[in-house]
Amino acid sequence: DAKTTQPPSMDCAEGRAANLPCNHSTISGNEYVYWYRQIHSQGPQYIIHGLKNNETNEMASLIITEDRKSSTLILPHATLRDTAVYYCIVRLGVHDMRFGAGTRLTVKP
Amino acid sequence: DAGVIQSPRHEVTEMGQEVTLRCKPISGHNSLFWYRQTMMRGLELLIYFNNNVPIDDSGMPEDRFSAKMPNASFSTLKIQPSEPRDSAVYFCASSLEGGRGDTQYFGPGTRLTVL
Numbered sequence: 001d002a003k004t005t006q007p008p009s010m011d012c013a014e015g016r017a018a019n020l021p022c023n024h025s026t027i028s029g030n031e032y033v034y035w036y037r038q039i040h041s042q043g044p045q046y047i048i049h050g051l052k053n054n055e056t057n058e059m060a061s062l063i064i065t066e067d068r069k070s071s072t073l074i075l076p077h078a079t080l081r082d083t084a085v086y087y088c089i090v091r092l093g094v095h096d097m098r099f100g101a102g103t104r105l106t107v108k109p
Numbered sequence: 110d111a112g113v114i115q116s117p118r119h120e121v122t123e124m125g126q127e128v129t130l131r132c133k134p135i136s137g138h139n140s141l142f143w144y145r146q147t148m149m150r151g152l153e154l155l156i157y158f159n160n161n162v163p164i165d166d167s168g169m170p171e172d173r174f175s176a177k178m179p180n181a182s183f184s185t186l187k188i189q190p191s192e193p194r195d196s197a198v199y200f201c202a203s204s205l206e207g208g209r210g211d212t213q214y215f216g217p218g219t220r221l222t223v224l
Contacts, residue, residue, distance in 0.1 A: 042218070043202075044200070044202075095157045097213065
């Protein structure tokens with residue numbers, strides 16, 4: 001039970017923004033939303049995380065709805081190297097990250 | 110900065126043999142995690158250490174699996190005896206645990222094949 005729902009796959013044109021949605025309707029008030037990605041045959045790579053406010057770093061932006069029941073990861077200018085499986089995770093505890101099936105993002109030329 | 114280091118990167122062994130996977134966490138991190146990834150089950154947490162002490166091993170599949178962390182810079186995951194169904198990619202991750210926002214950083218993984 002990963003507590004999150006993501007579309008299984010998405011396509012994006014190179015250079016365009018990739019918007020990856022995630023539903024987490026049962027999230028509790030003190031649980032963080034984390035995003036990781038996994039490029040083929042590599043270890044999961046941390047992207048960004050947030051609690052209530054929107055967050056931005058050098059890789060991506062995270063938009064969390066006011067009711068916190070959903071979020072969107074935005075890759076502003078997708079490149080072919082962004083092709084990966086993207087995982088949205090709600091932290092159940094300090095150490096307990098449940099990885100679901102994620103969204104397979106394919107960036108196309 | 111060096112990230113999490115795992116060795117070996119690939120391991121092929123025969124059923125019944127002992128397998129030892131190794132992990133060096135990021136320097137200064139106080140928590141270490143072992144995960145297993147398969148096509149069928151995805152990414153699963155096996156065991157979690159904090160300050161070298163095993164805190165939660167409920168994900169360890171059976172007694173054939175054991176993990177140790179003798180010091181802050183080294184951990185092992187041992188499978189004895191190994192079975193074909195243990196074939197998977199094993200990841201080690203580490204974090205600096207100090208609040209609910211701490212982040213886990215993953216190593217490159219060890220791809221284990223048991224024949």
